[in-house]
Amino acid sequence: MNINLTLIGQAISFAVFVWFCMKYVWPPVIAALDERSKKIADGLEAANRASRDLELAQEKATQTLRESKEQAAEIIEQANKRANQIVDEAKEQAIAEGQRLRDAAQAEIEQDVMRAKEALRAQVSALALTGAEKILGASVDEKAHSEIVEQLAKEL
Amino acid sequence: MASENLTASSYIQHHLQNLTFGQHPDGSWGIAHGAEEAAAMGFWAIHLDTMLFSIGLGILFLWLFRKAALKVSTDTPSGMQNFVEMMVEFVDTSVKETFHGKNKVIAPLALTIFVWVFLMNLMDLVPVDFLPHIASMLGVPYFRVVPTTDLNATLGMSLSVFILIVYYSIKVKGISGFVGELTLQPFGKWMIPFNFLLEGVGLIAKPVSLALRLFGNLYAGELIFILIAILPWGIQWALSVPWAIFHILVIVLQAFIFMMLTIVYLSMAHEDH
Numbered sequence: 001m002n003i004n005l006t007l008i009g010q011a012i013s014f015a016v017f018v019w020f021c022m023k024y025v026w027p028p029v030i031a032a033l034d035e036r037s038k039k040i041a042d043g044l045e046a047a048n049r050a051s052r053d054l055e056l057a058q059e060k061a062t063q064t065l066r067e068s069k070e071q072a073a074e075i076i077e078q079a080n081k082r083a084n085q086i087v088d089e090a091k092e093q094a095i096a097e098g099q100r101l102r103d104a105a106q107a108e109i110e111q112d113v114m115r116a117k118e119a120l121r122a123q124v125s126a127l128a129l130t131g132a133e134k135i136l137g138a139s140v141d142e143k144a145h146s147e148i149v150e151q152l153a154k155e156l
Numbered sequence: 157m158a159s160e161n162l163t164a165s166s167y168i169q170h171h172l173q174n175l176t177f178g179q180h181p182d183g184s185w186g187i188a189h190g191a192e193e194a195a196a197m198g199f200w201a202i203h204l205d206t207m208l209f210s211i212g213l214g215i216l217f218l219w220l221f222r223k224a225a226l227k228v229s230t231d232t233p234s235g236m237q238n239f240v241e242m243m244v245e246f247v248d249t250s251v252k253e254t255f256h257g258k259n260k261v262i263a264p265l266a267l268t269i270f271v272w273v274f275l276m277n278l279m280d281l282v283p284v285d286f287l288p289h290i291a292s293m294l295g296v297p298y299f300r301v302v303p304t305t306d307l308n309a310t311l312g313m314s315l316s317v318f319i320l321i322v323y324y325s326i327k328v329k330g331i332s333g334f335v336g337e338l339t340l341q342p343f344g345k346w347m348i349p350f351n352f353l354l355e356g357v358g359l360i361a362k363p364v365s366l367a368l369r370l371f372g373n374l375y376a377g378e379l380i381f382i383l384i385a386i387l388p389w390g391i392q393w394a395l396s397v398p399w400a401i402f403h404i405l406v407i408v409l410q411a412f413i414f415m416m417l418t419i420v421y422l423s424m425a426h427e428d429h
Contacts, residue, residue: 002195006203010312017214022264025221029244032228
């Protein structure tokens, strides 16, 4: 068991091996390991985030659904109210229109009656004159007696 | 098994002999035959088998991991990438649990130590005579296949770690901080020589214990495999199989301990007291 040059040879080869390992073996492997662990961490985080997002989305969806339901109910209610209102208005309008039509008809009737009376009066006065002419046998001076005839006609 | 008439002790000695290349005392260069010749070569000799297997296994480790690192993707990993990522992640967690500063060297260093030491230890599970026998047929007299049973290999690594400890201690605390740490505690400035003795021993003990622990475990394991191999061939399996199974635990554990202690020592070097 001699200590000899082998010792130095071993030390040199050891140094070379360590250098080679440090330069060409360790860095790529450890870089890959680090990168993979980072990838895994990222993946886990992404999964967490995704599940959180999903939860939020679900919450939002239910909220939106609830809101739209409320809105729909409100709209229906409003529509109902409006419909009732429209029906009421229509009723009122119809009543008013009926009234108006009846009034107009009434007025027309009255006018017609007046007009008929007028015509009748004129005819009566003419008839009276003719009658009177026949009774008196003489023509009545229309100018002189028109006043009387008119008075007569008015009395009719 | 180099010679025909083999005794148990020569068999063991043969198995514990590295393939040493160096200068013989007479001035010629060559392979040492026997422990005495290897010792006579002194410091300027080299264990060819240790170097071959350690560098070969180191290149195998880096080749496998580099291949996986080139194809690495952030999609679902498969096969080799899975294994490499598992190793890297395991080492990375171990480093992060112990070391809290910022240092780009420590984690790859720990990975290299763990996998390399593990692979070198793994050679222990190859049957003890298998590779040496092939080698001897090819004309190589000695062949030790487990680099971590060579004290040079473990000490080479632990001394590199020791240099890093000193380097980072000085880098983080400054020379004065490092010297102060060695001399001014635990007993204050009137006891500087005593403090230095204590702390110096503590400092030197780190690489020495690191190297000896790994070496001792693997050397002992190897020795037991060799001893089992001396037994009659019919009963070898009854001992070598349980020991090999137990040894699987030991080789992983020793690689892990070497890595963990390196991290701990380096994180201690980064801490200010």
